[in-house]
Every structure is written in C-alpha cells, then in structure tokens.
Amino acid sequence: MSGLPESRLGTKAHWDSMYELEVSNFKEFQDEGEIWFGEESEERIVQWIEDYVSNEQRTSAGGAFRVLDLGTGNGHLILRIAEEADSLLPQPCVLLGVDYSEKGVELAKKLAEAHGFQERVGFEQYDIIKDLRFCDGTWDLILDKGTFDAISLSTETLNGSPLNQVYVDRIHEMLSPKGLFLITSCNWTLEELSERFVKKGFRIHSTVPVPVFEFQGRKGSSTTVVAFEIAN
Numbered sequence: 001m002s003g004l005p006e007s008r009l010g011t012k013a014h015w016d017s018m019y020e021l022e023v024s025n026f027k028e029f030q031d032e033g034e035i036w037f038g039e040e041s042e043e044r045i046v047q048w049i050e051d052y053v054s055n056e057q058r059t060s061a062g063g064a065f066r067v068l069d070l071g072t073g074n075g076h077l078i079l080r081i082a083e084e085a086d087s088l089l090p091q092p093c094v095l096l097g098v099d100y101s102e103k104g105v106e107l108a109k110k111l112a113e114a115h116g117f118q119e120r121v122g123f124e125q126y127d128i129i130k131d132l133r134f135c136d137g138t139w140d141l142i143l144d145k146g147t148f149d150a151i152s153l154s155t156e157t158l159n160g161s162p163l164n165q166v167y168v169d170r171i172h173e174m175l176s177p178k179g180l181f182l183i184t185s186c187n188w189t190l191e192e193l194s195e196r197f198v199k200k201g202f203r204i205h206s207t208v209p210v211p212v213f214e215f216q217g218r219k220g221s222s223t224t225v226v227a228f229e230i231a232n
Contacts (some may be wrong), residue, residue: 020103022074041145041184042080044225048208049081049088052227053141053180065093068139068174071147072097075108075123078143082117089141098126098134128170129163135173142175145184152187168200175230180205182227190224202228 067089069078078097085093099105108123126134129151152164171181181202185193194204208225 022103022107041223041225042077044208044210045077045143045145045182045184046081046084046088048182048206048225048227049141052206054088054090063138065090065141066139066176067093067095067141067143068134069095069097069143069145070128071144071150072099072108072123073101073104075111075121077145078121079108079112079115079117082121085120095121097121097123098128099123100125100127129158129166132170132173135170137173138176139174140176140179142171142179142181144182146186148183149185149187164196168196168202171197171228172201172230177230180227180229182208182225184223184225186223188224190226193224193226197228198231201231203231205229 067078067081069075069081072078075097078095081088082095085095097105097108099108102125105123105125109118112118112121112123128134128147148164148167151167154163156163158166175181183193188196190207198204205227207227210223210225
C-alpha cells in the first residue's frame with residue numbers, strides 16, 4: 001500500500017487534462033499557471049541551495065553540476081533557480097525539468113522561451129517509474145515539490161511494489177554519490193519521509209524551516225521540506 005487514499009491526483013489523466021487547460025490559458029491570456037506550495041516555498045528552496053549547495057561544490061566526476069527537477073509541471077521552480085544559477089550553483093551546470101505529462105512539458109518550454117531561458121534550461125517528458133534513462137548516478141541535485149505526494153495517491157504497482165516505494169529506489173539510482181535530494185511534501189511528515197528513505201540507504205542531510213501553526217494547543221506545519229543524501 002502507498003499509505004495514502006487513492007485519488008485522481010495520482011493519475012496521469014488528471015495532470016494531462018490540467019496542463020492542457022493551462023497551455024490553453026497561457027496561449028490566450030499569458031497565464032503561467034499555478035505555483036505549487038506558493039512562491040514562498042520556492043524562495044525557501046533557493047535559500048537552502050544558497051546555504052548548502054553552492055558552498056559544498058557537490059559535483060560528479062569533475063563534470064558539470066547536474067540539477068534535475070522531478071514533476072516540473074510548468075517549470076516555475078527550475079526557471080526560478082535559473083535566474084540566479086550563475087551565483088547560486090557550481091559552474092558549469094546543467095538544469096533539466098522532467099514531467100510525465102507531455103502537456104506539462106509543453107507549457108514549461110513555453111514559459112522558458114517567454115523568460116529567455118530556453119537555452120539555459122531543458123525540459124523533457126519522463127516517467128520516473130517506468131523510464132530508467134536518468135538512473136545513472138550522475139545527478140548532483142534532485143528536486144521534488146509535490147511529485148512524491150502525487151505518486152503516493154496512486155494505487156498502481158510495479159512488480160508488486162507500490163509506486164512510491166519504487167520512486168525511492170529510482171532516486172537512489174539517479175543521485176550522484178555526493179548528491180542531495182530535496183523533497184517538499186504536504187502529505188508526509190518528517191518522520192514518515194525519514195522512515196521511507198533511510199531504510200533505502202539514505203540519511204537526512206538537512207531540513208528547511210517552514211511556517212508553523214497552532215491549533216487546540218498543538219503545533220504543526222502544512223509542509224515538510226527535507227534533504228537526503230546517500231549514506232556511506
């Protein structure tokens with residue numbers, strides 16, 4: 001079991017339909033679409049990169065620093081990072097956003113062109129569960145802002161395993177030996193994410209502070225943002 005109730009948000013049909021509408025809205029109204037978790041979440045990610053990544057020079061095998069944005073959707077996060085990439089990331093760097101929705105990729109490419117980043121950021125259609133072409137251990141920074149959440153809402157399995165379990169294995173195969181995986185989730189707590197990733201060979205690298213609310217004497221947050229690295 002994935003651990004969450006089944007939802008249409010866990011289906012490709014839902015995202016294809018949503019991004020088809022957003023492509024149409026962009027063409028007609030120049031509406032760039034939704035920013036998942038809000039602009040504040042992106043600024044927290046940018047600050048985390050500034051605090052940890054640029055100072056640690058986590059490059060693989062002397063090549064370019066490789067950044068992969070999983071479930072990129074309209075590409076807003078990776079395009080935001082591209083704005084400051086020269087000072088934010090080790091150079092040279094490769095920026096790639098991937099999504100299993102072709103319409104999502106189409107929208108991201110249109111936004112990249114509109115912002116003048118079409119030569120700086122690449123976008124490709126990619127299914128992290130079924131496609132192994134990026135599982136090569138070369139990605140120095142992998143970002144997930146809601147993709148693990150969506151996959152966890154699917155009841156599908158692969159060889160008998162829930163897709164969100166397969167997902168964790170895929171991240172391990174993609175990440176470079178000194179790489180970092182930063183995940184933003186609204187469905188899983190820090191303890192729940194830690195349990196799923198640590199038993200698959202990861203350890204917590206750092207966490208990102210998020211706003212805390214209090215209700216009936218209890219404190220909590222609406223999102224969890226945590227970075228994992230491969231345990232030695």
